[in-house]
Amino acid sequence: MSSPQTAAITAVHGWLPEDILSNADLEKMVDTNDEWIRTRTGISERRILKDPEKATSDMACEVIKGLCTQRGITPEEVDLVIVATVTPDMFFPSTAQLACHKAGASNAWGFDLSAACSGFLFALRTGSQFVASGTHSKVIVVGADKMSSIVDYTDRTTCVLFGDAASGVLLEADASGATGIQDAILRSDGAGGQYLRMQGGGSLNPSSHETVDNKLHYIEQDGRPVFKAAVTSMADVSYEIMERNGLTADDVSWLVPHQANLRIIDATANRMGVGRDKVMINIEKYGNTTAATIPLCLWEWRNRLTPGENLILSAFGGGFTWGSIWLKWAMEPEA
Ligand code: ACO
Numbered sequence: 001m002s003s004p005q006t007a008a009i010t011a012v013h014g015w016l017p018e019d020i021l022s023n024a025d026l027e028k029m030v031d032t033n034d035e036w037i038r039t040r041t042g043i044s045e046r047r048i049l050k051d052p053e054k055a056t057s058d059m060a061c062e063v064i065k066g067l068c069t070q071r072g073i074t075p076e077e078v079d080l081v082i083v084a085t086v087t088p089d090m091f092f093p094s095t096a097q098l099a100c101h102k103a104g105a106s107n108a109w110g111f112d113l114s115a116a117c118s119g120f121l122f123a124l125r126t127g128s129q130f131v132a133s134g135t136h137s138k139v140i141v142v143g144a145d146k147m148s149s150i151v152d153y154t155d156r157t158t159c160v161l162f163g164d165a166a167s168g169v170l171l172e173a174d175a176s177g178a179t180g181i182q183d184a185i186l187r188s189d190g191a192g193g194q195y196l197r198m199q200g201g202g203s204l205n206p207s208s209h210e211t212v213d214n215k216l217h218y219i220e221q222d223g224r225p226v227f228k229a230a231v232t233s234m235a236d237v238s239y240e241i242m243e244r245n246g247l248t249a250d251d252v253s254w255l256v257p258h259q260a261n262l263r264i265i266d267a268t269a270n271r272m273g274v275g276r277d278k279v280m281i282n283i284e285k286y287g288n289t290t291a292a293t294i295p296l297c298l299w300e301w302r303n304r305l306t307p308g309e310n311l312i313l314s315a316f317g318g319g320f321t322w323g324s325i326w327l328k329w330a331m332e333p334e335a
Contacts, residue, residue: 007128007139007171008180008330013066014167014299015059016286017049021163030156037160042262046163046287048148055089057098059166060144064103067140067170075103078170079136081110082127084119084143084291086198086318087150088112095144108140116196117258117317119143119291121186121325124169124313128181131171142168143291150198152218161260162219163287167295179307179330183245185237185323192229192320195222230264230316234324235271238314241324242272249273251310253329254301258315259283259293268314290317303333 022045023034037043049059060083068075083096096110115122120143130136144166153159174180200216201207211217234257242252255274257265262283269279280297289296294313298305305311309329316322 004177005132005134006174006177006180006182007131008174009169009298009327010172010330011067011071011170012168012295012299012302012331013063013070014165014292014296015062015066016165017047019048019050020045021048023160026160029153030159032156032160040261041161042281042283043160043287044284047165049146049164056083056085056087056144056146056166057089057095057102059146059164060095060099060142060168061102063142063144063166063168064099064105064140067168071170073138075105076107078105078108078138078140080127080130080139081105081108082113082123082139082141083110084113084115084123084141085145086114086116086119086290087146099142115188115317115321116319117260117288117290117293118186118315118319118321118323119317120294121184121313121315121323122321124181124325125184125186127171131173134173137172139171140168141171142166143293143295144168145290145292147288147290150217150219152215155218157223158219158221161288163289165286165289165292165296167292167299169295169298174330179328182326182328183241184325185241187233187237187323188319188321190319192225193318195225196220196318227261227264229320230260231267233320233322234258234264234314234316235268237322237324238268238312239271241312241326245326247310247326252312253278253309254305254311255279256294256297256311256313258317259286259297260288260316264316272312302331305329305331305333307332
């Protein structure tokens with residue numbers, strides 16, 4: 001009996017705004033300091049999309065175009081685009097539709113997926129089903145967030161954490177099942193929603209002078225319970241996916257963690273028994289870019305990866321949402 005067909009990553013691309021917001025810049029805006037930010041989070045700087053005319057769909061569009069160029073296909077050949085985001089351009093039309101239109105992906109259908117910092121993993125799992133089942137041949141999964149549009153730059157407890165970016169992957173079938181997504185564990189618990197959310201503008205609190213006066217259009221986070229839940233849940237689920245697939249730390253080439261906090265990343269790596277040298281970390285340069293962090297790591301590390309390597313992707317985010325995905329890398333490094 002042949003192995004079931006899997007969805008393999010056949011292109012990876014990232015896009016970052018040019019403007020840098022450093023810890024020194026933040027010191028001038030709120031009562032904080034470089035040392036506190038670096039020791040508590042691991043972040044030194046983040047990128048900000050300053051152009052007021054540009055939104056999440058513009059960043060996602062660049063990713064779609066970059067993926068097609070890398071794979072040598074036209075945007076018209078793409079069947080489906082899923083955009084994981086908590087900062088859509090607007091409620092509707094979806095950011096996926098806007099990005100497809102801008103990129104010329106005129107034959108693709110698409111939708112947005114909301115799972116905060118776990119958004120890319122939820123979307124990757126979803127997109128991979130369409131490929132593995134054989135109903136779609138070219139599926140793009142993008143994580144894109146313009147976090148600066150919902151961050152209160154007078155709130156020192158959140159404004160130091162987030163940055164803007166987009167990144168994504170193209171999924172195509174591997175009929176042999178030898179590479180691509182092998183297993184996924186995804187979880188959520190709405191009881192954690194109260195600790196990390198943006199309350200304004202939805203059907204519960206439609207935008208009004210009052211919601212704006214009360215700053216409900218910004219992220220609010222109670223950092224400690226989020227931190228506690230993240231440390232345990234991300235580590236547990238990363239260990240669980242190894243255990244149920246009989247993978248040892250030696251079998252794992254790379255841990256690709258969501259980049260929210262260096263201490264959460266270290267706790268996950270420790271639980272898995274994986275050393276820092278096998279963990280993708282770029283939080284120092286970009287901060288927490290929500291749905292974009294994991295594909296951004298894959299993009300930055302792409303030329304250090306070889307086909308067949310085992311990667312464990314792992315995330316925790318608002319919702320609460322969390323999960324891990326085991327995949328076997330499929331791409332050769334660029335020459
Ligand atoms: N600069 C200086 N001091 C600060 C700052 C700052 N930027 N922010 C908070 N402080 C102060 C606090 O006021 C507090 O002072 P107090 O003791 O006098 O009250 C002190 O520093 C300690 O605050 P804590 O909140 O306990 O600090 P903690 O060590 O927990 O670090 C952090 C805060 C970094 C936010 C941490 O809790 C964390 O990483 N939480 C998880 C974030 C996360 O993973 N989010 C999920 C993903 S996001 C998403 O899904 C969209």
